[in-house]
Amino acid sequence: MLADTHIVCSDCHIGKVSxxxxxxxxxxxxxxxxxxxxxxxIEIDKPLTIIGENFPKxxxxxxxxxxxxxxxxxxxxxxxxxxxxxxxxEDRAAIxxxxxxYISIINNRFTNTxxxxxxxxxxxxxxxxxxxxxxNKKEMNSANAIHAWxxxxxLIKNNYVEGHRDGxxxxxxxxxxxxxxxxxxxxRYGLHFMFSDNNKYKNNIFEENGAGVAVxxxxxxxxxxNQFLNNWGQSxxxxxxxEIKDSKIHYNLxxxxxxxxxxxxxxxxNIVHNDFVQNGWAMQMxxxxxxDTISHNNFIRNTFNVSTNQNAKNxxxxxxxxxxxxxxxxxxxxxxxxxxxxxxxxxxxxLGYTPEAIILLRSFFIELxxxxxxxxxxxxxxxxxxxxxxxxxxxxDTISKHI
Amino acid sequence: MLKILKYSFYDLxxxxxxxxxxxxxxxxxxxxxxxxxxxxxxxxxxxxxxxxLCPLIATVFGTVNFYNSREFxxxxxxxxxxxxxxxxxxxxxxxxxxxxxxFLGVLIPFVIHSFTYSVDYTVLSILLFVGVFLTFIFSALSxxxxxxxxxxxxxxxxxxxxxxxxxxxxxxxxLFILSMLDNYPLEKISxxxxxxxxxxxxxxxxxLKLDISALLGYTGAVFNKFFGSSFGFALSLxxxxxxxxxxxxxxxxxxxxxxx
Numbered sequence: 001m002l003a004d005t006h007i008v009c010s011d012c013h014i015g016k017v018s019x020x021x022x023x024x025x026x027x028x029x030x031x032x033x034x035x036x037x038x039x040x041x042i043e044i045d046k047p048l049t050i051i052g053e054n055f056p057k058x059x060x061x062x063x064x065x066x067x068x069x070x071x072x073x074x075x076x077x078x079x080x081x082x083x084x085x086x087x088x089x090e091d092r093a094a095i096x097x098x099x100x101x102y103i104s105i106i107n108n109r110f111t112n113t114x115x116x117x118x119x120x121x122x123x124x125x126x127x128x129x130x131x132x133x134x135x136n137k138k139e140m141n142s143a144n145a146i147h148a149w150x151x152x153x154x155l156i157k158n159n160y161v162e163g164h165r166d167g168x169x170x171x172x173x174x175x176x177x178x179x180x181x182x183x184x185x186x187x188r189y190g191l192h193f194m195f196s197d198n199n200k201y202k203n204n205i206f207e208e209n210g211a212g213v214a215v216x217x218x219x220x221x222x223x224x225x226n227q228f229l230n231n232w233g234q235s236x237x238x239x240x241x242x243e244i245k246d247s248k249i250h251y252n253l254x255x256x257x258x259x260x261x262x263x264x265x266x267x268x269x270n271i272v273h274n275d276f277v278q279n280g281w282a283m284q285m286x287x288x289x290x291x292d293t294i295s296h297n298n299f300i301r302n303t304f305n306v307s308t309n310q311n312a313k314n315x316x317x318x319x320x321x322x323x324x325x326x327x328x329x330x331x332x333x334x335x336x337x338x339x340x341x342x343x344x345x346x347x348x349x350x351l352g353y354t355p356e357a358i359i360l361l362r363s364f365f366i367e368l369x370x371x372x373x374x375x376x377x378x379x380x381x382x383x384x385x386x387x388x389x390x391x392x393x394x395x396x397d398t399i400s401k402h403i
Numbered sequence: 404m405l406k407i408l409k410y411s412f413y414d415l416x417x418x419x420x421x422x423x424x425x426x427x428x429x430x431x432x433x434x435x436x437x438x439x440x441x442x443x444x445x446x447x448x449x450x451x452x453x454x455x456l457c458p459l460i461a462t463v464f465g466t467v468n469f470y471n472s473r474e475f476x477x478x479x480x481x482x483x484x485x486x487x488x489x490x491x492x493x494x495x496x497x498x499x500x501x502x503x504x505x506f507l508g509v510l511i512p513f514v515i516h517s518f519t520y521s522v523d524y525t526v527l528s529i530l531l532f533v534g535v536f537l538t539f540i541f542s543a544l545s546x547x548x549x550x551x552x553x554x555x556x557x558x559x560x561x562x563x564x565x566x567x568x569x570x571x572x573x574x575x576x577x578l579f580i581l582s583m584l585d586n587y588p589l590e591k592i593s594x595x596x597x598x599x600x601x602x603x604x605x606x607x608x609x610x611l612k613l614d615i616s617a618l619l620g621y622t623g624a625v626f627n628k629f630f631g632s633s634f635g636f637a638l639s640l641x642x643x644x645x646x647x648x649x650x651x652x653x654x655x656x657x658x659x660x661x662x663x
Contacts, residue, residue, distance in 0.1 A: 079545065086639040180546035193439070204615060235621070236620070258620050259620075280623075301444070349579070350582070353582065353585055354578075354581050354582045354585045354589070355592060355621065356581055356585075356592075356593045357578055357581050357582070357593075357618065357619070357621050358622050358623050359593045359594075359597055359603075359607060359626055360577060360578055360603075361610055362447075362450060362573070362606060362610050362613075363574045363579070363603070363606060364451055364454070364455050364570060364571060365571050365574035365575050366574065366578075367451065368571075381592055
């Protein structure tokens with residue numbers, strides 16, 4: 001039997017998307033002409049291709065969820081979803097994938113939807129080229145743009161998400177790739193990762209989100225060439241690492257964040273070839289973070305480079321980084337400074353106890369104390385130092401070109 | 404008063420100290436711009452120089468100048484002139500020459516720099532403005548101290564001590580108090596303490612323009628919200644004005660009654 005094509009438009013034989021879905025057999029194609037369709041609760045339990053021409057608008061009737069996908073191999077492309085209303089009882093989403101595998105959601109628009117795309121128990125699903133824009137004001141009653149739960153092998157690519165609670169949310173999702181996405185002005189995290197292992201994220205931009213990016217309770221995560229920009233807020237991080245193990249953070253740019261990287265129980269993490277530029281704190285590594293390697297990074301004009309809450313011993317390796325405030329010299333001209341650099345300043349330790357003292361930042365008295373502490377460490381861990389600080393900045397852009 | 408102002412102004416210009424002061428700032432600003440090639444970095448570098456050095460130079464200069472021109476002052480007092488004109492005129496003459504030295508010394512390299520690069524004039528203008536204010540405040544303080552104490556050494560010591568207290572010891576005390584009371588909400592206390600010290604106030608005004616991301620942590624946000632508002636800025640301005648006007652008022656009052 002050959003697959004059929006059904007055409008939906010307001011004055012066609014089929015006037016509603018739900019009718020077309022009910023009528024079609026496995027493998028059929030539905031083409032939706034441009035127009036406004038007020039519908040919701042459309043259940044798809046078979047392989048279908050739904051194509052919108054010139055972005056027909058699907059407005060959620062009664063604010064309920066629109067597509068509910070339980071079958072495999074469904075493709076949805078070229079639609080605009082609107083006005084899925086908030087609910088405190090169910091997780092309403094414009095596209096709700098419940099158990100369907102190999103779903104493709106490509107080039108759609110989502111305007112003011114509660115959850116944009118909700119993925120549960122799905123394998124091999126692709127979310128590509130979508131724009132999800134909402135204008136939520138409160139974290140309490142907003143939801144996530146792309147929400148994935150208990151899924152595998154997802155590909156999330158080239159999406160733009162704005163104004164949701166979390167831009168991208170992953171819980172119990174393994175072996176997935178997240179790349180080239182732009183997460184902008186979301187209320188909580190630009191990207192939120194929990195209990196999700198063996199994932200890669202690459203070339204994403206996380207900008208002006210409430211608290212940046214959080215990676216928690218996961219292992220074997222690879223983060224390459226992402227940009228964490230201007231994430232400001234009360235508890236704001238470019239990247240929050242919590243209970244994360246055996247991961248790689250390479251070639252990223254952290255610029256203008258309150259805290260570039262905040263690490264708590266971050267273990268065996270490779271932080272290599274990153275640029276930290278003009279952050280409040282480039283890195284804050286708590287005492288519970290151990291066996292991390294921090295090397296070949298550029299630390300440029302951060303107010304504080306490294307701070308920690310330990311004052312006795314340090315269990316991480318800092319080597320061969322470039323520190324823009326390095327004051328040593330290089331007599332043998334091998335590119336490595338002859339004097340070790342101590343990136344933790346006395347004052348950043350003081351701020352750990354008394355945050356209000358920030359008002360004394362750059363005071364002559366504080367600079368004096370920093371200087372004394374630098375010579376005779378009391379509050380800062382004695383062995384936290386870069387024994388081979390680089391004299392020249394590393395050109396990470398060139399190095400990472402082939403990646 | 405204008406005549407006396409003019410006289411002491413030209414006198415200082417002739418003594419070359421103003422010129423040296425001007426050249427010092429010219430060199431340090433030009434040097435920083437040359438080495439860093441970046442105006443933001445230069446302003447960070449200048450911050451501590453301005454906030455510490457402007458008061459120090461104004462203090463030392465004010466005291467030395469006052470004691471040196473004492474004989475001239477006594478000569479003037481014998482003339483039919485108002486005392487207010489004599490003292491305020493001398494004060495303004497000295498302060499203006501110092502301020503102009505500082506102002507041009509910092510401004511000229513930036514103007515030259517602006518031919519080839521873009522310069523953020525808000526931060527620069529705050530830097531210039533703060534330096535001039537500090538010069539006015541600390542020369543007034545040193546003038547006042549010299550007026551009260553006839554003993555040169557004692558007056559000099561007291562002036563330096565005042566500078567030391569405000570520039571260094573005050574911050575130490577503030578840090579001590581803050582860390583002693585760290586179980587309490589301290590935003591207001593630290594705000595008030597900052598307002599009471601012109602050096603701290605100047606530093607914070609500049610710092611807020613320079614280290615915004617660090618300051619937008621929770622506590623920083625509180626300060627930034629306050630100083631960033633036009634109300635906060637107006638309040639800072641009036642605090643600096645009070646610091647200038649009050650010593651000048653006392654110079655005037657004490658000079659009226661003082662027996663020379």
